[in-house]
Amino acid sequence: MSPKISFFIIICFLFNFSFNTPTAKATWVQCGFWYAGSEFPVPEINSALFTHILFAFAYINSSSYELRIAHSDEPYVSTFTHIVTQKNPSLKTILSIWAGREESPNFFSMVNQSSNRKSFIKNSIKAAREYGFHGLDLCGVIPNTDSNMKNMGTFIGEWRAAINSESKSSGAPRLILTMGAYYSPVLDAMAYPVDSIVRNFDWIYLTSYDYYLPTKDNFTGAHTALYDPFSKLNTDYGIKEWIRKRFPPNKLTIGLSFHGYAWTLVDPKDNTIGSPAKGLAITADGSMSYRYIKIYNNSYKATPAYNSTYVMNYFTVEWFWIGYDDVEAIKTKVSYAKEKGLLGYTVFQIPNDDDNWSLSRAAHGIEEDQHDKKKSKLAIVLPAGTLAAFLLCVAMYCVARKTIRSKGSRKLNQRSVDPNLQAFTFAQMQAATDNFSFQNKLGEGGFGPVYKGKLPNGQEIAVKRLSQSSKQGMEEFQNEVTLTVKLQHVNLLRIQGFCTEREEKMLIYDYMPNKSLDFYLYEPARQLQLDWENRVQVIEGITQGLLYLQEYSAFTVIHRDLKASNILLDNEMKPKISDFGIAKIFQKEDNQANTGRIVGTYGCVPPEYVKGGVYSRKYDVYSFGVLLLQIISGKKNAYLYGTDKNLNLLEYAYEKWKTESGMEFMDPSLDDKLSSCKLIRCLQVGLLCVQEKWEDRPSMLEVDSMLKNETALPAPKMPAFSRKFDHSEQGNLSRCEEDCCSINVDTTSHLMPR
Incomplete structure (x- = not known):
């Protein structure tokens, strides 16, 4: 058995022994939206960080009032549950149905007629079972009249009754039923049928963000404000309003936003929350994913500020002001949810907006911290023998890792017998690049920095050096070396050699004077x-x-x-x-x-x-x-x-x-x-x-x-x-598909941002 495998088995045993107690853990919902248009690969979703994932979105057919899936999403919706539950078998998936904004007329046409309600309810349950989902979700609905509110309440009751009946007759587990709601139950002309929602939904998640937008507000707003001393537009106020309407806290989840917004300041010296602004900045609508915000911040080396009054982060780059939630704000909001007795949190959206799962891990970590305090105390008093065994395993792992690296380097050096590929020394590369000087740096990519160099014979080269923070490693390094040396074509970049001394990984190429396209x-x-x-x-x-x-x-x-x-x-x-x-x-x-x-x-x-x-x-x-x-x-x-x-x-x-x-x-x-x-x-x-x-x-x-x-x-x-459908292609689709493909998801921005 290899040292790495031994290390893994022993550690799993030790942690299982140390942290497992008979204390039951209360249900805590850790939910996130995966939007089908996000282009993030489903197999890469870190489902271990969540208890539930919402697949967004399905829609309501405007003529038959049955559930419809956009034609571009059909190949993926049927495999979604199977793929994401491979990493986390206990994960529950929920099919979210968008019924806001441009889809609102279809929804209320459906709920206002008994026959239409029956058609939708029957078909939605069938679709959930057919595609392997564990539940259904209603998202974006805003009942703006008394009639709409009453009919919506009736529909919700009938939907729940049908789900209960289907489960009883089929013997299958009852489908989960959830709903996305505005941060407050009452706002202007809008009111939710709260009693019906309480009786029939397992829980609702609040859209606790997008309170202020650079497209409509001429000041820098705290779009995710947990508190606001000057306005009702904040999460704490909204949750208190739901509870005041006798909505049980343990059926509410707080909404977390993994995106922010950019404003253009009137005066760059006046750059706090509420400062005058003259419009959006950076993107077409001012919205920026957390991942993009981090990249932008790293590029300009700005210093973020954390505002504990509103519970949010912001930074400025010259005239641009960017507000968002970073790790500290996310942790504070999850702690707030626990203190208020809420059921959990729901994120919009994962993983496309997150940055290497850092916000998802931050939210997930709060739950672990608060539920596992007793377990942590046990960990502190582990026996000395257990600690010694742990240290021994670490030593074994380090030796094994060093051996593997050495084997990888020797493997590459053995290949250097190819006359077209040279194994350079670290000293040669150090001399060629003037000790990897900043003046010789050409740029930086996913592998690491690239330097211009000159060999003693006067030949100019480009040296690509693997950085410590790179996600690429020996596998990618070996792949590039072995492939590039075998591929010889005038339109492929030629590799000169490599360097693996001192555990370095460097690739040496012909120098290209005109940069990249x-x-x-x-x-x-x-x-x-x-x-x-x-x-x-x-x-x-x-x-x-x-x-x-x-x-x-x-x-x-x-x-x-x-x-x-x-x-x-x-x-x-x-x-x-x-x-x-x-x-x-x-x-x-x-x-x-x-x-x-x-x-x-x-x-x-x-x-x-x-x-x-x-x-x-x-x-x-x-x-x-x-x-x-x-x-x-x-x-x-x-x-x-x-x-x-x-x-x-x-x-x-x-x-x-x-x-x-x-x-x-x-x-x-x-x-x-x-x-x-x-x-x-x-x-x-x-x-x-x-x-x-x-x-x-x-x-x-x-x-x-x-x-x-x-x-x-x-x-x-x-x-x-x-995200739009080409009606000239309808001849290739069935009648059902013709009815199901006219949606433009990009306009769903009221409750679901961007």
Whole structure:
């Protein structure tokens, strides 16, 4: 048995012995939303941090009043429960039904007619069972008239009765029934049927955030205020109002927000909560995920402030003010929920808005702290023999880890017999880069910093050094070394060697003087340096590089991280595909394969891989399509476009192609009059590459032919991750699907942010 396995078994035994007591733990709900349009891979959800996960969203059919699933979500909704419960078998999944904003008329048309209610209730229960969910959720409803409130109360009672009856007759566990509600039970003309909600729902979660928005408020607001000495717009007030309406605290969960908002200040010196502002900042609606906020903060090295009066965090970068909840605020709010006797918390949204699960862990940790105080006391008085055994295991693990690292290094050094690959010493790299000086630093990626260097023979090199904080390790390092040395093509970046001395991991490449493609694409001044002739050369080079990887090399390689920053440009602006750390060798006779580990870059990853871990040659075709659209437009895929700023890059490209206004999508500095490669044709090819189903996408051979004007082009279907439905495709759908595909989730922003 290996030392690592022995270590793991002993530790599990010790912790089980030390922390397990017969004391029963009270139910504590730790719930989070997973939004189907988030592009976060389902297999990567850390379900151990939650007791319940809400799948968002299903909708109400406007004609049959049955439950409907958006056509783009159908492949994923049926496997969701199976995937997320693999890591946490006790996890419960709940299918959330959006009935707010633009869906509100459908909901109240349904509840106002007895026959419509029966149709929805029967179908919703059937759908929950069919897709393997443990419960149903109603989200976003605001009853704005007495009639609506009364009919909603009737509907809720009938829904619960039907769920109870179905469970009794089928013998299956009773479905959970939950609801999302506004932070207060009464606000202006709105009132909830509180008595019916108390009787029939297992619990409700409050939208305890978005009290202030930069799109409507001309001051910096505490959008997640737990308390507010000057206003009723705060969570504490809302919860007290629900309790005053005789709503049991143990049927309420507090809402936690994993997003914040950015305002533009009137005066950067006046930068506290409530300071004058003149509108939103940074993003199209001012909203920023916690993950993006942390990246932004790290880039500008701003100093965050914590305000204990409102219980929130904020920082400023020149004219921009950003308010959000960090770890301390989240912990305080979960502690508040415990003190008030609430049932738990519900997060919007995980994991897309979180940063490496740090906020989810913070919330989860509070529950552990408060329920496990007795267990912690036991841990302090562990016998000396147990502690000694623990220390011995740690020593065994450290020795084993060092041995494994040494084996990995020796393995690589054995490969250095290849005359094309040199094993450099640490001293050589130190000298080449002037001791890894800041002046020689070219940039930094997921692997670590990259330095410019010069060998004694005068050859310029690029040195990629693994950082201690990188999530990549020996596996990715070995993968890149072994793959890159075997792949020889003019459009692939050539590796010179590696260095593994002193437990370092460094890769040494040819130096590319013109940086990467993203350096030019998104800055107006630099775009002019990359005219259409140069961009055609880049497109052709990337195409040939991918053709080599998929068709002409000794083995098929799926790159899995094709993006603008991984396309380097030589002194003639010719492209070189780089970074093979997460590439996969693919059998030429295979059509597809699966992986449980989801990697890649958001926005460049196809839906079948994001949702289910399926990858094929069409993975890189999809990434190429995204990149092609960026090359011809000069636009980033992280922003929203269109008149209402509600379309992602792919949707915007498709809309412009569909309305025959494709030139409005293009970088205005480009002129294709003297080129055989036309912009509109590239737009259509790019859209063909990013279609939802991988079977619909062309192969790279077909892409090459299309770009060379050698074949007629078919009409592309709507791109992946679209939130609107193309009615011209209705001929391919059943009658039910026709009724179920007209939704635009992007407008659901009243109770569900962004």
